Amino acid sequence: MSTDLVTCTAEDHIAVVTLNDPPMNVTTLELTRQLNAVLRRTADDPQVRVLVLTGAGDRAFCAGSDIKEFPSLIAEGDVVDRKLAFENDTFALVDEFPKPTIAALNGLAYGGGLELAACCDLIIGEAGTEVALPEIKLGVIPASGGPIRVTRRLGEARGKEMMFFGDPISAETAHSWGLLNRVVPRGRALDTALDLAARLAELPTSALSLVKQAVHSSREGDRDAVRSTLPLSEQAFASPDAAEGVRAFLDKRAPRFNSAAER
Numbered sequence: 624m625s626t627d628l629v630t631c632t633a634e635d636h637i638a639v640v641t642l643n644d645p646p647m648n649v650t651t652l653e654l655t656r657q658l659n660a661v662l663r664r665t666a667d668d669p670q671v672r673v674l675v676l677t678g679a680g681d682r683a684f685c686a687g688s689d690i691k692e693f694p695s696l697i698a699e700g701d702v703v704d705r706k707l708a709f710e711n712d713t714f715a716l717v718d719e720f721p722k723p724t725i726a727a728l729n730g731l732a733y734g735g736g737l738e739l740a741a742c743c744d745l746i747i748g749e750a751g752t753e754v755a756l757p758e759i760k761l762g763v764i765p766a767s768g769g770p771i772r773v774t775r776r777l778g779e780a781r782g783k784e785m786m787f788f789g790d791p792i793s794a795e796t797a798h799s800w801g802l803l804n805r806v807v808p809r810g811r812a813l814d815t816a817l818d819l820a821a822r823l824a825e826l827p828t829s830a831l832s833l834v835k836q837a838v839h840s841s842r843e844g845d846r847d848a849v850r851s852t853l854p855l856s857e858q859a860f861a862s863p864d865a866a867e868g869v870r871a872f873l874d875k876r877a878p879r880f881n882s883a884a885e886r
Contacts, residue, residue, distance in 0.1 A: 687734025
């Protein structure tokens with residue numbers, strides 16, 4: 624029997640899409656396939672005026688990729704074809720969603736989880752939670768829009784700081800840097816997102832869509848820009864550093880990257 628790794632409920636013109644693989648809601652290949660299908664159906668539903676994206680449980684909105692899938696992808700040399708290209712296309716469905724979108728970060732958002740949240744128009748985070756782009760610690764790079772969408776929200780200097788070091792920052796810091804719209808008490812992200820969604824649902828849908836188009840007109844070509852980073856990801860995943868980073872993560876030890884060993 625199949626498991627719904629992504630659920631969708633709709634009420635009062637608000638669709639709530641939930642990544643449903645707690646506790647960490649990682650973006651496995653199957654979860655991404657289900658998310659793609661749900662987003663396509665929801666975008667075409669004339670009854671939906673606002674999309675809210677959240678995660679199940681209270682530990683994570685989404686902790687990013689399932690690292691356990693990486694060894695076979697790296698060994699077969701098709702991480703872009705089997706994972707990243709489709710993941711990019713799926714995340715772009717959120718970025719290009721024709722109606723307002725709100726990410727409700729009920730817990731941490733790491734790697735692809737933060738990249739997914741950054742596709743939304745608004746991001747609500749809970750106090751005490753963290754966001755990060757930690758891919759560098761695996762010897763790879765953010766591959767699902769982080770260098771484009773997260774950097775746009777933060778600015779180049781802070782975007783590079785997040786990606787160079789890979790360290791988590793608090794929701795409060797992310798808010799002060801302009802990455803999050805609001806920080807709310809623990810357990811209140813979804814409720815706050817629904818409150819904002821209810822206000823948006825009462826506003827003219829066509830005008831809201833036109834606002835999105837107007838704002839996005841200044842960054843036409845985002846999908847192509849994000850895709851242009853895939854050869855860089857392919858190069859990173861083919862490196863000895865990536866193999867070592869993934870092994871170290873799965874072995875629960877500190878990585879010893881080739882570049883560090885050669886100094």
